[in-house]
Amino acid sequence: MLSSAQYLGSLGQTLVLAVVVTLVALVIGGISGVFLARQQFFGRSALVALLTFPLAFPGVVVGFLVILLAGRQGLFAALGMQLAGERWIFAYSLAGLFVGYLYFSIPRVILTVMAACESLDRSLEEAAHSLGAGHWRVVCDVIVPGLAPALASCGAICFATSMGAFGTAFTLGTRLNVTPVAIYNVFTNYANFAVAAALSVVLGAVTWAVLLLTRRLVKNSGTVL
Amino acid sequence: MKRSSLFVVQLLFTLLVCAFMLVPVVMSLLAGLTRNFFVGLSSGLTFDWLVQVWQAYSSTVWLSLQLALACAVCVCVIGVPAAYALVRMNNRFSRAFEELMVLPVAMPGLASALALLLTYGQFGSFRSSWLFILVGHVLFTLPFLVRPVMAVMQRQQLPVLEEAAASLGAGPVKRFFSVVVPNCRAGILAGVLMVVTLSLGEFNLTWMLHTPMTKTLPVGLADSYASARLEIASAYTLIFLLMIVPLLIALQAISARLSRGERR
Numbered sequence: 001m002l003s004s005a006q007y008l009g010s011l012g013q014t015l016v017l018a019v020v021v022t023l024v025a026l027v028i029g030g031i032s033g034v035f036l037a038r039q040q041f042f043g044r045s046a047l048v049a050l051l052t053f054p055l056a057f058p059g060v061v062v063g064f065l066v067i068l069l070a071g072r073q074g075l076f077a078a079l080g081m082q083l084a085g086e087r088w089i090f091a092y093s094l095a096g097l098f099v100g101y102l103y104f105s106i107p108r109v110i111l112t113v114m115a116a117c118e119s120l121d122r123s124l125e126e127a128a129h130s131l132g133a134g135h136w137r138v139v140c141d142v143i144v145p146g147l148a149p150a151l152a153s154c155g156a157i158c159f160a161t162s163m164g165a166f167g168t169a170f171t172l173g174t175r176l177n178v179t180p181v182a183i184y185n186v187f188t189n190y191a192n193f194a195v196a197a198a199l200s201v202v203l204g205a206v207t208w209a210v211l212l213l214t215r216r217l218v219k220n221s222g223t224v225l
Numbered sequence: 226m227k228r229s230s231l232f233v234v235q236l237l238f239t240l241l242v243c244a245f246m247l248v249p250v251v252m253s254l255l256a257g258l259t260r261n262f263f264v265g266l267s268s269g270l271t272f273d274w275l276v277q278v279w280q281a282y283s284s285t286v287w288l289s290l291q292l293a294l295a296c297a298v299c300v301c302v303i304g305v306p307a308a309y310a311l312v313r314m315n316n317r318f319s320r321a322f323e324e325l326m327v328l329p330v331a332m333p334g335l336a337s338a339l340a341l342l343l344t345y346g347q348f349g350s351f352r353s354s355w356l357f358i359l360v361g362h363v364l365f366t367l368p369f370l371v372r373p374v375m376a377v378m379q380r381q382q383l384p385v386l387e388e389a390a391a392s393l394g395a396g397p398v399k400r401f402f403s404v405v406v407p408n409c410r411a412g413i414l415a416g417v418l419m420v421v422t423l424s425l426g427e428f429n430l431t432w433m434l435h436t437p438m439t440k441t442l443p444v445g446l447a448d449s450y451a452s453a454r455l456e457i458a459s460a461y462t463l464i465f466l467l468m469i470v471p472l473l474i475a476l477q478a479i480s481a482r483l484s485r486g487e488r489r
Contacts, residue, residue: 032242035235047243049477054246056473058426060447061462065249068256073263073455075252103249106242115484135231164333167428167443171450180429183335187433193343200336208328215324 007182007199014179015206017094018162021101022155028102029109030151034143036110037117048114055107059100059167066100066172067091092173100168105158109151116150149218156214160207179203250466257459274460278449282461285445286468288355292441293424296362297417303363304370305413309405311371312378323375326368334429337364342433355439361430366423370416377412377483378405411483418476425469442468 036048054062070076070091080088090096120143128138144151166180179199187196257275260268311319341361351357383405390404406413428443435444442465449458 028242031235032239035239039232039235041236047239049474051239051243051246052477053470053473054250056422056426056469056476058428058443058446060428060443060450061426061465064446064450064458064462065253067450068249068252068459075248103246106246164335164429166333166335166432167447170428170432171447180333180335183333183339184433187339193339197336197339197343200333200339204328204332204336208332212324 006177007179007195010177010179010182011199011202011206013094013177014163014203017098017101017178018159021098021105021162022158025102025105025109025158026151026155029106030113030144030147032106033110033113034117034147037114048110051110052107054104055111057104059104059165059169060171061167062100062103063168063171065103066096066168070096070099092175094176096172097169097176097178100172101162101165104165104168105162108158108161109154112150112154113147116147120146152214153218156211160211163203163207253459253462254466255459256455257461257463259456262455262459274456275463278457278460278464281457282442282445282449285440285442286464288439289425289442290468292355292359292362293421295359296366296424297420299359299363300367300370300420301413301417304367304416305374305406305409306401307367308371308374308378309401312375312383326371328368334365334427335433337361338430338433341430353436353438358431358434358439358441361434362424362427365427365430366420369419369423370413373416373419373483374409374412377409383408411479415476415479415483418472418479422469422472422476425472426465 032051036044036051057065068074070089072087072089072091074089074091077087077089080086091099124146125138125142128142133141164180166184169176169178169181170184180203183196183199183203186192186199255266256262258270258272259266260271260273311322338361341357341364345357345360346352386404386408387400390400395403426443427441428447431441431444432447435441440448446458446461446465449461453461
């Protein structure tokens with residue numbers, strides 16, 4: 001039953017979506033997190049507080065926020081009407097799901113990166129600068145490797161949340177073919193408990209394996225987190 | 226000069242991210258207070274939607290609060306001794322157990338709900354009472370209390386204090402309540418706030434476990450998103466945010482205090 005193409009397809013789609021969301025969230029959150037940790041300016045702590053609030057929003061609420069952004073009466077629909085004369089609506093597709101997952105992943109990355117930045121040794125960066133490394137070189141060769149363990153473990157959590165997030169997909173529409181929705185449909189529409197349980201086990205196993213692997217990698221790299 | 230232009234670019238980028246996070250929230254707040262969202266703000270502001278939501282869904286608010294408080298109590302009673310045991314044992318078994326604690330993060334809520342339904346679903350009166358949801362919430366939130374409490378317990382000179390108490394004649398129970406628990410207050414408080422926040426917003430599990438008689442706030446939210454008009458859904462979200470944002474502010478304040486204590 002598990003080998004049936006539909007379930008494999010949904011699993012593949014979920015995996016790809018989760019990986020892409022994780023990578024994009026790491027890049028965006030990484031840039032903002034390093035900036036917020038390093039610079040002192042007026043309103044910084046307020047900005048940090050605002051950026052980290054959405055961490056605890058449940059998936060359903062995030063789904064609704066995506067609808068407000070990109071739904072039929074959303075901001076982008078109005079914007080598209082103004083600019084191009086057509087409504088831009090992408091809330092009820094995979095793009096909407098992507099925006100939603102990004103929404104609750106970014107705060108987590110920012111928080112982790114900020115915490116990790118505090119423990120980075122700044123003298124390494126100064127040394128690199130004094131040896132003539134440009135800004136970009138310092139970022140690539142000093143900051144990113146220093147943050148790597150934190151980025152890896154935070155990325156794993158983002159991946160896990162994106163794999164299992166059901167509320168967002170549920171709000172945006174049960175036509176979306178991602179595994180949590182597939183499990184829900186199989187269970188409620190067809191009352192097929194065996195397949196639903198099997199799919200849950202596969203989903204849980206994949207996610208857990210990724211989390212475990214990352215923890216091992218981070219531990220072996222010898223960095224205390 | 227190069228540095229300052231980089232600063233501006235980064236600041237703009239961060240502000241853009243912030244806008245991405247905030248604009249939909251603000252839109253939701255406004256939509257919940259606008260007479261007709263389709264027409265826009267010019268149709269005037271009103272509290273009518275809030276009143277309507279309260280009339281239709283206030284029972285979900287009370288049930289969610291009841292669940293969250295009960296969940297916090299249960300998790301404390303189970304979690305604090307469990308964290309203490311795990312910290313004190315510190316052997317292969319306890320480390321494996323810690324590894325298992327990641328499971329609720331990895332396991333999609335749906336899967337835990339399925340497991341609960343398949344195991345206990347046939348006990349009708351239990352199935353239809355709010356205690357069934359409570360069990361799910363406790364299972365899901367337990368690690369979020371145990372982990373911060375363990376972190377605090379590992380950090381302090383707890384063994385020294387305990388030895389001192391023991392040498393003065395305090396038994397294990399007395400030591401636990403008068404030495405261990407007071408020293409972990411901040412960790413427990415942070416954990417409890419997290420648990421309450423999570424329980425208030427828990428949807429994945431609850432959606433599978435709820436019955437028409439036991440609807441929680443997020444279940445009602447999903448309901449209104451699917452069927453009610455945008456203003457009602459927004460007003461309902463507004464009520465939810467009003468409940469959860471003070472908790473989040475308290476959580477941030479406590480974790481800031483905790484990390485300051487760490488550096489001291």
